[in-house]
Amino acid sequence: MKLSASTLTALPASVQTPAYKRKAHAPGVVHLGLGAFHRAHQAMVFDRLLTAGDTRWGIHGVGMTRPDLVDQLRAQDGLYAVRVADGQGVTWQVPGALWRMSVATTERDAVVQAIAAPTTRWVTLTVTEKGYTPALGQLLLDGLRLRQQAGLPGITIASCDNLQGNGHKLQALVKTAATTHDGELLRWLDAQCAFPCSMVDRIVPAATPEVLAAAQEALGVPDQCALSTEGFWEWVIEDRFADPADAALLRSAGVRVTSDVHSYEEAKLRMLNGSHTAMALMGAVTGRAFIADCIAQPGIRQYVHRLMSLEVAPHLKRSDWAAYRDALIERFANPHLRHSVHQIATDSSLKIPQRWPGTILSQLSCGASVDHMAFAAATWIRYALGEDEAGQAYMLNDPQAPSIMAMAKDQKNTLQSCAEALLSRQDIWGPDLPQQAVWRKRVCDWHAEILQRGLMAALDHLLASAN
Incomplete structure (x- = not known):
């Protein structure tokens, strides 16, 4: 017995669980960097949007280098518990937004195909400061090229790392991966894709044995992917989206959308x-x-x-x-x-x-x-x-x-x-x-x-x- 789709309904009533049908639709978000921060931050924002009835925010999560984490999450059907603890008290929540998982180093083609999927609307990234490499730019460009060749619309590609002007840096990284034969692709990129700058703020420590033990006590079943975080969170993102209607949706979930990130x-x-x-x-x-x-x-x-x-x-x-x-x-x-x-x-x-x-x-x-x-x-x-x-x-x-x-x-x-x-x-x-x-x-x-x-x-x- 462990936390999974089959044990979700048996969790104590005090644990908040997904109030929507998971995996009934294809993911709309590809996230690169499937670490603790994303799972306790953006994934919980997308969980709010899914709870509100918008089925387009399920996540295809990509572990950049850690197959062990992806294997653990797969074994739990993408489910994990988050302890939210501060001076106001302690609550437990199981977000349900993580629907599919891949490992970039061993399943690169699956990641490229996910970026190119017709249902994908967003790509988000938390790959840390050292992750902005030519290989990352090439991975994104390969997926975007397939979209452009298939006649699909552009998407929003949002960096959520601690880099000043992160949207500009990410856009430049992707364009640098292009060759002299990619003129049409670059024009499509400029016309249809958006690279908003953003600032994200929530303290999410690495998981510890204490958190895993506390999760088992709260859930009644083991959870190898449990996390602990604080009540405070902030996501400030530039009002620059491939679909302008996303601004109002994000605001409804508590995100600050502004021209002054x-x-x-x-x-x-x-x-x-x-x-x-x-x-x-x-x-x-x-x-x-x-x-x-x-x-x-x-x-x-x-x-x-x-x-x-x-x-x-x-x-x-x-x-x-x-x-x-x-x-x-x-x-x-x-x-x-x-x-x-x-x-x-x-x-x-x-x-x-x-x-x-x-x-x-x-x-x-x-x-x-x-x-x-x-x-x-x-x-x-x-x-x-x-x-x-x-x-x-x-x-x-x-x-x-x-x-x-x-x-x-x-x-x-x-x-x-x-x-x-x-x-x-x-x-x-x-x-x-x-x-x-x-x-x-x-x-x-x-x-x-x-x-x-x-x-x-x-x-x-x-x-x-x-x-």
Whole structure:
């Protein structure tokens, strides 16, 4: 016995289950990147639309590299439970929007055919920052080419990853895959397909044994794909769709459709994601396992509040940033979200360029302090040692880990030269920051203090000096 279509009706009445016939129609959405975030975010939005009676939002989910996850979901008929937990309480829901599944690496043709299917109206993506490769562009273009050749209408292709201008980047990636013989295809792409920019926000930790055990207790049957998330969610998407009527439909499901995604996108990247990365690095260095453990420490909580208030917010266009900041701090403290600091610190060399340099350069341009951002950068350099302050080793899960660790390994003996070397990397800091002497000095000063006195003592000094 496990969670599946055959056991769905036997679940306790307290568990919200699909109120519509699943798989009576072909999927209308192909989603690339079948991880936890999509299943606890967009899939639940599409579940709302299906519940409202619109049968066009079933999902063909594509695992990009993980056949094990796809196999588990197939064994459960695409069903999984989501624990939604915050200060208001705990509820369990089984979304029913996931109807078909494929693995991109072993079933590529099935994915191409799914994109080209007459019933497909949308393609959505959560492949993470490192997933925007030429192979992805080629996969999408191959599916779109089949649509164009069959005389089918264009579709909406929506990136839901933490990339600024993600719709523009995705469109450029797809077009780059085209050849000189694809002129007609490109004209069709421009005329009929839409690549809206979007911002997505919900904290979805990786599943843990605790969540799986809690799911079995709540459902009465095992669920190998269960997830836990918070009550808050936000999806802001540009009003640019192949079918303009989709705007009203998405609004009815709680999505914010706007012409100004950038203001929300920038606030999320710099406030939520930027402070998340800083906290995760602090947690890793000081031996704290989860974000809730970090924000529970008064010094770290005060640091995050000041980072957002003093250095990030002055350069944002989101007018309600103060309320957003306060909500973020409460979300970080959610005890139900055991969000691993090492999970968040994954791929930092790809995330930092999106989250930190814009704030730093804006502060420098007006002669304002960059000490909170410099402390975060100094913590990242210390993190690159690969061991916490108690001497416990950890792995850097990062595509640049070998080169970063090689540059960082002797930092205890050659403080400034190691820090300067890592701060000179334009692939992380961009072309301008490495030239800023004030920035480099503040990072080097805080890095030296972190190594000599310990991170929390250095943090106390920062907070005292900022008063």
